[in-house]
Amino acid sequence: MSERLPDLLDEQDSKDEDETREPPMFKVLIHNDDFTTKAFVVELLVVVFSRSIDAATEIMWQAHRKGTGLCGVYTREVAETKIKISSSMATDAGFPLKLSMEED
DSSP states (O other), X not given: OOOOOOOSSOHHHHXXXXXXXXXXXXEEEEEOXXXXXXXXXXXXXXXXXXXXXXXXXXXXXXXHHHSEEEEEEEEHHHHHHHHHXXXXXXXXXXXXXXXXEEEO
């Protein structure tokens, strides 16, 4: 009964652990349009993206001046959820606000 117990962690398992990678991250961008109010954009950035009033205002101005503003960088699922919530809020408020995501 003196069998040798197998190692719980063999070479393949340790190699897999070494190759563990972080999930890809995605930028969420807000796009400027001629209809969505600046106040609504700032409110959305505060509520959905947890930005301070000052940071939200800066992102809003970046979008206004350059066409897009960076809302944040998130995992795919979080980015998709934030875009869905934001789009729903904009639609409910009657604004055609567009948000998009791209790999970071």
